[in-house]
Amino acid sequence: MDHRPERPAPMHRVRIPLPALLLALVVAVVPVAALAASGNQAAGTQTAGTQTSTSQGKVSKGISVTLSPSSRTVDQGQSASFTVAATSVGGFAGPVTFAVTGLPAGAAASASPSSVSLAAGSTAQVTLTVSTATTTPVAKTDFTVKAMSGTTVSNTAPGQLQVLEVKRTFGVTGTVLGPLAPGTTQPVDLKINNSNVRAIDVSNLSVSISQVVRTPAAVAANMPCTTADYKLTQYSGTYPLTVEPGSRSLSGMGVSQAKWPRITMLDTAQLQDGCKGATLRLTYSGTGQAN
Template sequence: MQNDSGYFRTVMRRTTTAAKVLLVGLVVMLVSAGTIFAASQGGSQGNKTGVTIQVNPSSRTIDRGDPVNYSVSLTSTNGFSGSVTPSVSGLPASTSAAFAPSSVSLTSGKTATVTLTVATSASTPDGKADLTIATAAGASQAAAVVVQLYVQSSKKTFSISGNLGAQLTPGARVPLNLAFANPNNKSLALNSLSVSITGVTRIQSAVAAALPCTKDDYVVTNYSGPFPLAVPEGSSSLQSLGIPPALWPKIAMLDTTSNQDGCKGATLQLSYSGAGEGN
């Protein structure tokens, strides 16, 4: 930093550190029971009433709160003709499912395809569920396909950076407007957020003259705003989220009786961290 009118100025360099965020995700695995084929081939089950069920793909992976689609092919065999209504049972709690269309009409030897959408929610539990995909063809029930649904947690990252927007002077405290880059397709609810100084890099002349400047010459006041802090997908900042500057983290350079010439032109390394859940 440069000495201007008797003040030492320290320029903060913006650094970005990836912060781990626990997001509860959903892994969906459709595993055969009977004669269901691999995912690349779809899956089928022998029929009772002349209707064959085929599901493709047989495995999907999604995050908790997201929907997922499966293609269900219904084929007439043994000369069957009539209305066919697909159904699914065995869904875990806080999960819904729907077929589009809800029913189809088959003629002999023909195939119709419907889309099964399974929608999870923020409260869908972890664990395994056996789902049964069946059809009601006329007055009879076709043989069913049993698949499995696995729910588990996953981890994703987002990034935090900082911009003081002003130079530091000894004894002054400057608010730090934190910026967020959320690459996920949903908002994050942060329940912790912190900033720390991890190092100080002095300019070459200060190092040659053995002039000290350490983390002890600075102090951090961390974020004091409300939690959870909702961070939308994409780019945002404390300012764009409407958080008053008085609640932002703050960086101060202490004004001490020691020789602080070693801090002239120095660069601070900052570390950012935060954790929360995806909505």
């Protein structure tokens, strides 16, 4: 047995040609350079997009207007209130006035205050009062509100006004100034009871005989008396007849007695004893318009 230590096998150096080594280095470096170039190009595109977006998002100076509530209902001759809010947009600042278009005939609008001064980024409110006339048409009408400051004009805020016909009641009674006999005429002093808080313009008054109530003796004797035994003459005064709140009679309003309604008992050839002591029941009616 040989106890001598083993010698390591001699190393043999392998020579790599220089051109091949350079080629390997180039292959390793090119992808890194390409990646860096690709990253720079992407960053440049993203920055340009941000600048464009900023330019497109720029808001010009102006005024924005809103109306609240969008709709109101009102009786003819009455008023309705809205709130108009004007807001500064894009740093606008200056005095602002308001204009309303599209209201129905006989209606008018006013703002209180009539103008406001807006600071940049602020909002101001005004009360818009729309008043109607007794002749304003009964209908739903669309209108618009806008704000102005020099050449600067806001958006148009839409609104709607519904006008209703005024329907209120009043009472009519009457007093016959004396008894009736064949061939006589008695005036009827009408009394109008206006329970409303405002005056009314009465445009028509009428009287009719609803019933003739004979005495028991006339009924027992079968003696007739009917509406044919009487004649009615209606009120001939000037219309409209303005009646203030409360009870107002024709005499109290200074209407000439010659224009009052009148009842005449006709003098006929027929026996009219059945009408002696008879009671006439009268029905009164009238129409008008509230003020």
